[in-house]
Amino acid sequence: MGMMIDGIWETDDGKWASKDGKFHRAASKFHCQFGPDEAGDVRFSAEKDRYHLYVSLACPWAHRALIFRKLKSLEKLIPVTVVDAHMLDQGWQFSEPEPLYGFTHAHQLYHKADPHYTGRVTVPILWDKQNETVVCNESAEIIRIFNSGFNDLTGNTDDYYPQELRAEIDTINAFIYDGINNGVYKCGFATAQNAYEEAFDNLFAALDHVEARLSNQRYLIDNRITEADWRLFTTLLRFDVVYYSHFKCNRNRITDMPNLWGYLRDLYQQPGIVETVSFRHIKDHYFYSHESINPTRIVPKGPTLGFNAPHDRDRFSA
Numbered sequence: 001m002g003m004m005i006d007g008i009w010e011t012d013d014g015k016w017a018s019k020d021g022k023f024h025r026a027a028s029k030f031h032c033q034f035g036p037d038e039a040g041d042v043r044f045s046a047e048k049d050r051y052h053l054y055v056s057l058a059c060p061w062a063h064r065a066l067i068f069r070k071l072k073s074l075e076k077l078i079p080v081t082v083v084d085a086h087m088l089d090q091g092w093q094f095s096e097p098e099p100l101y102g103f104t105h106a107h108q109l110y111h112k113a114d115p116h117y118t119g120r121v122t123v124p125i126l127w128d129k130q131n132e133t134v135v136c137n138e139s140a141e142i143i144r145i146f147n148s149g150f151n152d153l154t155g156n157t158d159d160y161y162p163q164e165l166r167a168e169i170d171t172i173n174a175f176i177y178d179g180i181n182n183g184v185y186k187c188g189f190a191t192a193q194n195a196y197e198e199a200f201d202n203l204f205a206a207l208d209h210v211e212a213r214l215s216n217q218r219y220l221i222d223n224r225i226t227e228a229d230w231r232l233f234t235t236l237l238r239f240d241v242v243y244y245s246h247f248k249c250n251r252n253r254i255t256d257m258p259n260l261w262g263y264l265r266d267l268y269q270q271p272g273i274v275e276t277v278s279f280r281h282i283k284d285h286y287f288y289s290h291e292s293i294n295p296t297r298i299v300p301k302g303p304t305l306g307f308n309a310p311h312d313r314d315r316f317s318a
């Protein structure tokens, strides 16, 4: 995977390989204050026809943003462009030139936002058409903006990060990010046996913990869906299809863990969610793009999963 160095795209020839064999995720560079800052200044505010979202349907982080766009009735307000499933030497590419500038690659957007940008070229990207810049390229922040930033325009006040649960949500998010969301990547991108085994043990310890937690409540926090559930969902959804084999996360499938499997189907079957899911993109992206892990680039035909099968998670909600 290449990256930008001082505004220039550089392909990866192994020069960024980690020395300890562990996968180290780089922090996102564009963070934003949406709405007034402490001094009362407003750089980005909720407006019609001002923002554009770039996502990959394969990417679990971008998928979070797509889910919140759907849940929060933002589809008309914030148009979306989907990158091609294959991420190759030039990073994320567009199958058709993207609609704002006719760019063919996502790195051109980063260059437009900052001609001296140094960092990874990741999705999701929330773009500001007015200032022609990246508002934010961190999914955790984009979903917070979507959760409440546009309520006045949409009239949708559903709240997935309610004030009274914030401390609890933040705690569970941190645990799930490290053990599971990023945990699968730490297994898949490890380049040393011990680094892989450590990541594998941590991942399944975290999944065991969540499996136990879901034995007596419907969602991560009691019986109410919060941001924490959607952040976990996008990783669980890809688990049996990709991470189990491609990232060698193969102690168990999610389908082997009854509470997690019921929980995953429950979330998958929530209104509108299926429209945000593309297993075609998910499989094509991972198995084709990561040549170092799968040099033949053969995309497996299976597995067949029953995401629409009934679940009994509503037994907790009475």
Ligand SMILES: N[C@@H](CCC(=O)N[C@@H](CS)C(=O)NCC(=O)O)C(=O)O
Residues within 6 Å of the ligand: 001, 002, 027, 028, 056, 058, 059, 060, 061, 062, 091, 120, 121, 122, 123, 124, 137, 138, 139, 140
């Ligand atoms: N912390 C970021 C991570 C986003 C991310 O790593 N996206 C991946 C796709 S799943 C990506 O674009 N990778 C390209 C790269 O790292 O070069 C977020 O949550 O938004």
